[in-house]
Amino acid sequence: MDHHQHVNFNLRREIISDNNNQKVDEDNNMDLKRGSWTVEEDFTLMNHIALHGEGRWNSLARSAGLKRTGKSCRLRWLNYLRPDVRRGNITLEEQLLILELHSRWGNRWSKIAQHLSGRTDNEIKNYWRTRVQKHAKQLKCDVNCKQFKDTLRYLWMPRLVERIQASSNSNNQVINQQSIQQKNDKIISNNNIIPNMSFTQESYSSITTTTASSENSIGTQISDMSDNCYTNYHINQGDYGESLISPTGYFQHGALDFSTADIDDNQQNMSQLLLDDVSDNLWNIEDMLFLQQQLN
DNA sequence: AATGTGCACAACCGCCATCAC
């Protein structure tokens, strides 16, 4: 089940599990609710924000009649309901950007998220914890240790660059077959949510299912995402300073020069890491053999 | 089929900074 199906399933689940989720806030308010948001709560919050705007979340929660804390409303809006929030698979370009920015700023999730259009700090944080830290764990080292940072920089990131370039090449062929009008239509359809609109059951359903249908097509995902992310990357590049290496720059700045890489931990763990990573399609046999040669 | 385990994600918590009063 992909993520979008998962989201829609969660929405159905929330309807079913409604009325079973009432918990008591032990501090002061006996009516405060916690846990998963129901579809009805989402409607209420979205409509209230559409009519009155966001901000002053505690009073917003009260005036909207939501039995939630202001913080909970704010989080639900920013991480889930906001029209421009983009969910779904983290693209290759986004992965590369996350790795690069994290190496630069550390766990400054919010700051990193500012450079990934539509992505929330929570999503990036989750990505880091579930995907990246997993590999550090497999290596039995801290995510901040030099060995792991080298692995990211000298193996993972170049591999991402290669895959981005490969998909970009194949993508160009697809794009050349599309008319400009088709591309414009797609852009419009992806951005046609009007801030001051009132939400109905249909529009809500549309928001939560549009990305699912579009991203189920690999071709569509590549043509949409890679374009946008490259654009964002290059636009923002100036903000990062000169030391930030652009995707194609990994090859130009000698980042693949393994003779300078201090990869000194035991070969067993590294090989296992690479084997495990096959599931992520980031590594292949050639990489593993190449790395083993460097380690010998 | 039942159970256990890991993963991905949403949501919450606690701390801190800022701002209005």
Add this chain to the structure above:
DNA sequence: CGTGATGGCGGTTGTGCACAT
């Protein structure tokens, strides 16, 4: 200046699913 409200942020937890056994 003190204080409470508010919002932002990073860390952590809870939950349901997929998959393995």
